[in-house]
Amino acid sequence: MTMRRDRTPRPAAQPGRHRDDGHGLWRYADRVAVRCHRCDTPGWVTGSSSSRRFRCLGCSEALDGGSGCGCGRCASGDWVGPVRYSGYRPCGYCGHKWVSIEVRRARATMPLRTLAADCSQCGRSSEVDVTLSRWRGNDAIDRDFGLPLRLVEKTAAGLVWAYNAEHLQALHDYATATLRHGSGRNGSMFSRLPQWMKLARNRVLLQRAVERLQRRLLGER
Numbered sequence: 001m002t003m004r005r006d007r008t009p010r011p012a013a014q015p016g017r018h019r020d021d022g023h024g025l026w027r028y029a030d031r032v033a034v035r036c037h038r039c040d041t042p043g044w045v046t047g048s049s050s051s052r053r054f055r056c057l058g059c060s061e062a063l064d065g066g067s068g069c070g071c072g073r074c075a076s077g078d079w080v081g082p083v084r085y086s087g088y089r090p091c092g093y094c095g096h097k098w099v100s101i102e103v104r105r106a107r108a109t110m111p112l113r114t115l116a117a118d119c120s121q122c123g124r125s126s127e128v129d130v131t132l133s134r135w136r137g138n139d140a141i142d143r144d145f146g147l148p149l150r151l152v153e154k155t156a157a158g159l160v161w162a163y164n165a166e167h168l169q170a171l172h173d174y175a176t177a178t179l180r181h182g183s184g185r186n187g188s189m190f191s192r193l194p195q196w197m198k199l200a201r202n203r204v205l206l207q208r209a210v211e212r213l214q215r216r217l218l219g220e221r
C-alpha cells in the first residue's frame, strides 16, 4: 500500500455532478493535520504507511509508528489516543460462561491488568484479566497515533472532520454536487460518510462547515 499522491489531473467534472472514485479514507491520509496531545501545538503526521511520524514543534514530543493492518491489535508504535480494555473468563463462583468486561479510556495512562465484572448468573464479582487495544471508533483522531485532528467542525447535524486540504476539497466537491454517483465499492471514503452528510437537505450545512475548515487551514499553515 503506497501513499504517494496521485498527481494525474482529475477528469473534468460536470457541474453539479459528483462521481465517487472509490478511494478509501487512507488515500487522503498521507499528511494529517493534528494537534499535539501534550501542548496543543498544530502539527502534521507524515510518512509512508510503514513509517509514520509526528514531531511537535512546541514541546518536541516525537511519535513513531507504522499502521500495521489497521485492526487495532497488531499495529506497532506509539499510541496516545483512546484505548479499550477487554477480557472474559468463566465465573469464579458458579462457573457460568462467560463473565466479560469491556471499558474505554481516553488514554492508557495507568495500564490496567484486571477488572472486576459481575456474573449475569449468580451476580457475584470476579476479577477478569484484560488486554489493551487501540480504540479508533469514529473519533476525530489520526489513525496512527490517536492524536486529535485539527480540522474538526461541529454542525447542527454532526461532526465534520478532515485530514488535510485535499480531503477538504474532496468533501467540498461532494457537498456542492446535486447528483451523486456511487463507486459500487463499500470501502470508499464517500460510501462511509455518516448518513447525515449524504442527505440532500444537509448539503449547504456540510458545504459551509467544510469552507470554515478550509479558511482555518489557510490561516494556520
Ligand SMILES: [Zn+2]
Residues within 6 Å of the ligand: 036, 037, 038, 039, 040, 041, 056, 057, 058, 059, 060, 061
Ligand atoms: Zn507538543
Ligand SMILES: [Zn+2]
Residues within 6 Å of the ligand: 091, 092, 093, 094, 095, 096, 119, 120, 121, 122, 123, 124
Ligand atoms: Zn456466577
